[in-house]
Amino acid sequence: MARNRPASGQVRIIAGQWRSRKLPIQDLEGLRPTTDRVRETLFNWIAGDLPGARVLDCFGGSGALCFEALSRYAKYAKVFELQAGAAKQLKQNLATLKCDCAEVVQGDTLVQLKTPPAEGFDVVFIDPPFRKGLAQACIDGLNAQAWLNEDALVYVETEREHPLLNLPTGWLPLKEKQAGQVTYRLYRVERPEAE
Template identity: 55%
Template sequence: MRKKSTANRQVKATNNKSANGFIRIISGQFRGRKLPVKDVQGLRPTTDRIKETVFNWLMQDTRGAAVLDCFAGSGGLGFEALSRFAQRATFFELDKGAALQLKENISTLKLENAVIKQDNSLSLLANNAQNEQFDLVFVDPPFRQNIAEKTCFLLEENNWLTAQALIYVEVESELNSLNIPDNWMLLKEKTAGQVICRLYQREAN
C-alpha cells in the first residue's frame, strides 16, 4: 500500500511484492498465479494478510460484480476480484510503465473482461460515468496526499456507483478522520499496522 512522495504518482502494489517483483493471486480460478510487478520508485505493497481480510468481507459480493480499481498499481485487488469471478474490471493507473505491465498481465491471464485506462484517477472520476456504473470499487490511493476523500465524493457525485455499491477504502492509520458521502454506511473496519481498511455500502438517495 503505499506510496509516493510526489503528488502526481498514483502507482500502488496490492499484494506482497517479493524481491523478484511478483504479486500472487491468493484464491479463485487463478489461485497461486504470480504476476510481474513493474519496478516503480515509491511503490509500496499491500500484504496478502490484508487482501485476504478484504476478500473475506467480500466473499458473497465479488462473483458477477462490475469492479473498478481506482489506483491500480500492480492490479492486485482487481485481478483478485477477477480470479473470484467478477464480471468485469476496469483499472485506472497513471504511471505508463505500471499500466503497460497491467496490460501484459491481462494478456497472460487471457482476460477479455478487463480494461485499463492510463490517466489521473481524479481526472477520470471528475467526468460523469454515464452508463458505466460499478458494483465494487477499490479506493487505495497514495498515502498522505488527501486523495481518498476526494475520490469518494467524485464516485458518488458523478454517477460511478450502482444503487448498493460496495466501496473498499484504504488509508494511512494516522489519518484521524475521513469525510465520506452521507449515504455510505460503514460495514467493516480494521486497523493493520500502518493502514486502516474500511468497507462501505452505498444506499441510493
C-alpha cells in the first residue's frame, strides 16, 4: 500500500522575480533535481532568450528548470511529469508562486509528444530519469511533431556515460559541459529554409 510521504527537500530559485524562494519537492524514486551549479551555468547560457519565451519542460520532476525559467520572465511553461505525486507538488508550487502562466500535464512524455502542439516552443528542457533511453526518444518525438519553433533552444541533461545522441538535421550544438556524473548540452534548432 502506498503511503503518503511528506515533501523531504527543497529547490531554490536562483534569480529573477522569485529569487531565493525555496519550494518543497517530493521524495520520489528517480527524482534528481538539477544542481544549483549546473542550473546557474545553463541559465547564464540562455538568459537572453527567456523573456517572453514559451518553455516546455519534458520531465518536470522537482520543477527546478521550469520555475527558474518562469522566474526569469518566460511567458508560458508547459510541464510534463509522469509521477502523480510530483505533478501534484508542481501544481501546488505554482499556486504558491501565484503563477497562472504554466500548465502541468501528468502523464507519459513520449505519449504526450505524439500529438502536435497548438503552438510551438522556444526553449525546451530534456532532463529525464537516467539510464532509461528517454533523452533520445524525447528528441525524436519533439522533432517528429513540430514542437519546436524556429531557432528554439534545447537543453539535454544525461548521465556522463550516455551514448552520443543521434541529432536530427538542423540541431546545432552550442555548449557542452560535465559536472560529476552528469553531461549537459545546449542545442539551437534551425529550421531548414523552404526551397
